[in-house]
Amino acid sequence: MKKEDTVKLISAEGFEFVIDKNAAMVSQTIRNMLTSPGDFAETERQEVRFPEISTTILEKICQYFYWSLQYASGKETEFHIEPELTLELMMAANYLHT
Amino acid sequence: MSSQKKRNFQIEAFKHRVVVDPKYAEKTWKILEHAIHEIYNHNASGLSFEELYRNAYNMVLHKFGEKLYSGLVSTMTLHLKEIAASVDASQGPLFLEELNRKWLEHNKALQMIRDILMYMDRTFIPSTHKTPVHELGLNLWRDNIIHSPNIQTRLKDTLLEIVQKERGGEVINKGLMRNIVKMLMDLGPAVYQDDFEKPFLDVSGTFYRGESQQFIECCDCGDYLKKAEKRLNEEIERVSHYLDAKSEVKITNVVEKEMIESQMTRLVHMENSGLVNMIVDDKYDDLSRMYNLFRRVASGLMLIRDVMTCHIRETGKQLVTDPERLKDPVDFVQRLLDEKDKHDKIINLAFNNDKTFQNALNSSFEYFINLNPRSPEFISLFVDDKLRKGLKGVSEEDVEIVLDKVMMLFRYLQEKDVFEKYYKQHLAKRLLSGKSVSEDAERSLILKLKTECGYQFTSKLEGMFTDMKTSQDTMQGFYEAMGPALTDGPTLAVHVLTTGSWPTQSTTTCNLPPEILTVCDKFRTYYLGTHNGRRLTWQTNMGSADIKATFGRGQKNELNVSTYQMCVLMLFNTADRLSYKEIEQAVEIPATELKRCLQSLACAKGKNVLRKEPMSKDIGEEDDFFFNDKFSSKFYKVKIGTVVAQKESEPEKQETRQRVEEDRKPQIEAAIVRIMKARRVLDHNNIVAEVTKQLQSRFLPNPVVIKKRIESLIEREFLERDREDRKLYRYLA
Numbered sequence: 035m036k037k038e039d040t041v042k043l044i045s046a047e048g049f050e051f052v053i054d055k056n057a058a059m060v061s062q063t064i065r066n067m068l069t070s071p072g073d074f075a076e077t078e079r080q081e082v083r084f085p086e087i088s089t090t091i092l093e094k095i096c097q098y099f100y101w102s103l104q105y106a107s108g109k110e111t112e113f114h115i116e117p118e119l120t121l122e123l124m125m126a127a128n129y130l131h132t
Numbered sequence: 133m134s135s136q137k138k139r140n141f142q143i144e145a146f147k148h149r150v151v152v153d154p155k156y157a158e159k160t161w162k163i164l165e166h167a168i169h170e171i172y173n174h175n176a177s178g179l180s181f182e183e184l185y186r187n188a189y190n191m192v193l194h195k196f197g198e199k200l201y202s203g204l205v206s207t208m209t210l211h212l213k214e215i216a217a218s219v220d221a222s223q224g225p226l227f228l229e230e231l232n233r234k235w236l237e238h239n240k241a242l243q244m245i246r247d248i249l250m251y252m253d254r255t256f257i258p259s260t261h262k263t264p265v266h267e268l269g270l271n272l273w274r275d276n277i278i279h280s281p282n283i284q285t286r287l288k289d290t291l292l293e294i295v296q297k298e299r300g301g302e303v304i305n306k307g308l309m310r311n312i313v314k315m316l317m318d319l320g321p322a323v324y325q326d327d328f329e330k331p332f333l334d335v336s337g338t339f340y341r342g343e344s345q346q347f348i349e350c351c352d353c354g355d356y357l358k359k360a361e362k363r364l365n366e367e368i369e370r371v372s373h374y375l376d377a378k379s380e381v382k383i384t385n386v387v388e389k390e391m392i393e394s395q396m397t398r399l400v401h402m403e404n405s406g407l408v409n410m411i412v413d414d415k416y417d418d419l420s421r422m423y424n425l426f427r428r429v430a431s432g433l434m435l436i437r438d439v440m441t442c443h444i445r446e447t448g449k450q451l452v453t454d455p456e457r458l459k460d461p462v463d464f465v466q467r468l469l470d471e472k473d474k475h476d477k478i479i480n481l482a483f484n485n486d487k488t489f490q491n492a493l494n495s496s497f498e499y500f501i502n503l504n505p506r507s508p509e510f511i512s513l514f515v516d517d518k519l520r521k522g523l524k525g526v527s528e529e530d531v532e533i534v535l536d537k538v539m540m541l542f543r544y545l546q547e548k549d550v551f552e553k554y555y556k557q558h559l560a561k562r563l564l565s566g567k568s569v570s571e572d573a574e575r576s577l578i579l580k581l582k583t584e585c586g587y588q589f590t591s592k593l594e595g596m597f598t599d600m601k602t603s604q605d606t607m608q609g610f611y612e613a614m615g616p617a618l619t620d621g622p623t624l625a626v627h628v629l630t631t632g633s634w635p636t637q638s639t640t641t642c643n644l645p646p647e648i649l650t651v652c653d654k655f656r657t658y659y660l661g662t663h664n665g666r667r668l669t670w671q672t673n674m675g676s677a678d679i680k681a682t683f684g685r686g687q688k689n690e691l692n693v694s695t696y697q698m699c700v701l702m703l704f705n706t707a708d709r710l711s712y713k714e715i716e717q718a719v720e721i722p723a724t725e726l727k728r729c730l731q732s733l734a735c736a737k738g739k740n741v742l743r744k745e746p747m748s749k750d751i752g753e754e755d756d757f758f759f760n761d762k763f764s765s766k767f768y769k770v771k772i773g774t775v776v777a778q779k780e781s782e783p784e785k786q787e788t789r790q791r792v793e794e795d796r797k798p799q800i801e802a803a804i805v806r807i808m809k810a811r812r813v814l815d816h817n818n819i820v821a822e823v824t825k826q827l828q829s830r831f832l833p834n835p836v837v838i839k840k841r842i843e844s845l846i847e848r849e850f851l852e853r854d855r856e857d858r859k860l861y862r863y864l865a
Contacts, residue, residue, distance in 0.1 A: 067185070076181045131790075
């Protein structure tokens with residue numbers, strides 16, 4: 035994976051997830067962060083820090099990104115969500131606009 | 133693990149509720165406001181998108197959306213006012229560039245702000261029905277910059293000035309223009325129209341009004357059109373370079389109105405260079421330009437067409453009524469054809485083969501060809517000339533072309549039956565004298581006439597061809613039957629003509645020389661012997677003869693003469709001098725014919741096989757005639773034509789006319805009967821209308837004649853008048 039094609043997402047606890055840029059861009063918010071004109075810190079460093087998202091949730095979110103890409107390309111599988119994560123995930127989804 | 137997660141979730145939920153600190157909103161907004169300032173100052177690189185987004189997100193989430201929104205409006209307004217001041221302060225030509233630069237900056241800033249405040253855009257704005265951030269930014273720009281009193285007029289004036297400069301031939305910064313115009317369009321169609329398009333069209337209108345005035349005073353029509361075309365293209369190009377595509381129609385309308393429509397009439401009638409001159413001089417380019425320009429305005433083509441029609445009718449009328457032209461029918465028709473070709477070519481090359489123009493041309497020709505009552509005769513004479521000699525050595529295709537052209541003229545004729553009459557006469561002469569160049573051409577023309585006018589029109593003409601063919605066989609049979617008994621005498625060639633098929637000739641007899649008479653009698657016996665119940669009359673006025681003559685100094689010639697001439701010449705076998713009276717007595721040819729025949733024998737230069745005393749051009753009853761011993765000719769064969777004006781003389785014309793009228797009567801009657809049979813009852817006017825319609829493919833019947841025919845039919849009890857309404861006629865079966 036080339037450096038330019040990846041982005042680093044950092045959770046509230048400081049865990050770093052390095053994922054494909056196009057996967058991250060499933061989130062409209064992240065897409066804006068990385069593509070907005072003018073040089074925001076995120077665009078420059080190619081990393082986004084989420085002080086309000088826990089590692090567990092962010093991991094789930096990253097899984098979702100990849101699942102969503104597959105789903106969009108026609109591979110229709112179930113995306114499993116543990117019930118206890120539901121509420122937090124929903125809030126994160128609202129925040130990330132996915 | 134799971135319980136811990138649960139706790140996490142509870143704590144988070146709690147955290148949301150905790151933030152009710154009244155200063156929270158103020159603090160968060162300060163962060164965002166600062167960010168907006170930084171963005172406008174190009175200082176955004178240190179900012180964290182996520183932080184700003186999160187703050188805006190939280191503000192909206194905590195019901196501070198209203199504060200966020202109004203804060204945005206006032207902050208942005210503040211910045212735009214600063215920008216307005218800086219744009220306003222820019223000097224002269226830098227004005228547009230500064231405006232453009234600031235616009236691009238604003239756009240970029242606006243995009244960033246919108247991205248940061250996206251959550252507000254997504255949730256708060258739709259639910260409160262406020263203007264979305266991007267649109268808000270554009271509106272604020274419009275209100276604070278474009279519509280600020282100083283900038284608004286300055287912008288408009290600058291733009292118009294630049295356009296004017298470009299019209300004057302200067303090179304301008306098209307890219308900048310495009311950007312500024314694009315900005316106006318981005319701000320909404322209303323902004324573009326009010327702040328630029330309307331004044332632009334007004335100014336253009338004034339400009340072109342002035343320019344067209346100036347051009348029309350100093351240019352001729354062709355140059356003016358070139359200039360107008362150039363201007364039009366320039367405007368179209370301008371639109372494609374930097375204006376809204378929708379403006380094209382509007383601006384071209386302005387140019388069309390000011391440069392074409394308002395000057396159109398003057399252009400067309402311009403002295404020495406107007407439409408008529410262009411047509412006369414075959415200026416295809418100018419004509420084409422005029423057509424394409426005038427086509428753009430409502431009544432433009434109509435104007436061209438009307439003027440062209442007038443011109444064609446006028447020149448055509450001059451042509452057909454010029455007494456000079458009437459002297460040479462062939463030239464007359466050739467001129468008509470040339471005229472037609474000329475205008476066909478113009479319509480083809482310059483007027484886009486416009487159907488309405490073709491129709492105008494046709495109707496003009498129809499109009500003036502029928503002005504001259506002799507047109508049918510002349511057209512037939514033209515064909516006669518072509519078929520006699522004009523088409524010799526011409527390829528089949530070219531023959532067809534000539535014939536097609538003749539047919540085209542024929543179509544214009546109203547009195548087609550007159551043409552038929554003459555054509556029959558001329559065809560008869562051609563066939564009998566064996567002068568037709570090509571039978572194929574003859575047949576081809578008859579076929580064309582047939583397709584045009586139907587079987588009836590040509591059946592007699594075709595009958596003439598059949599007679600010719602049958603006569604050949606008859607002659608062959610005759611000579612076989614006679615065998616050697618005939619070898620001594622003169623060779624006889626008889627054409628047996630069916631009465632009715634051929635132009636009726638008053639049967640004029642003459643005394644044939646005895647040598648000829650014997651052969652003729654033999655033929656009569658043979659013919660009547662093979663065909664029962666037929667009657668043969670000799671049409672001596674239509675025949676011809678080849679005779680061998682020996683002149684003084686032993687010079688021998690073969691003379692090609694008419695039957696009458698032969699009769700006269702044969703008399704000189706036994707006498708050297710004969711008076712007019714003696715000749716008349718011996719041959720018994722009608723006086724007019726005899727005079728004509730003597731004239732051609734004695735008075736034609738180079739063909740005067742007879743000598744006349746006294747020498748004069750005309751034949752008198754007291755004249756004496758001598759055999760001209762000194763006759764000589766370069767050629768062995770000498771053709772002595774009869775002095776027949778190819779064209780008909782006045783009395784002949786009257787006669788033909790009368791015959792035509794006579795022939796029309798039964799046709800009109802037949803038409804009346806056909807119509808009445810179908811309608812049973814009809815009033816006078818309708819009958820006349822229907823008859824005219826039925827017969828117009830052949831001729832235009834005169835209403836007076838129709839009335840006479842109706843009366844005659846009433847007399848003969850085909851029709852009767854209604855007892856109550858005298859205008860009504862009833863058909864009597």
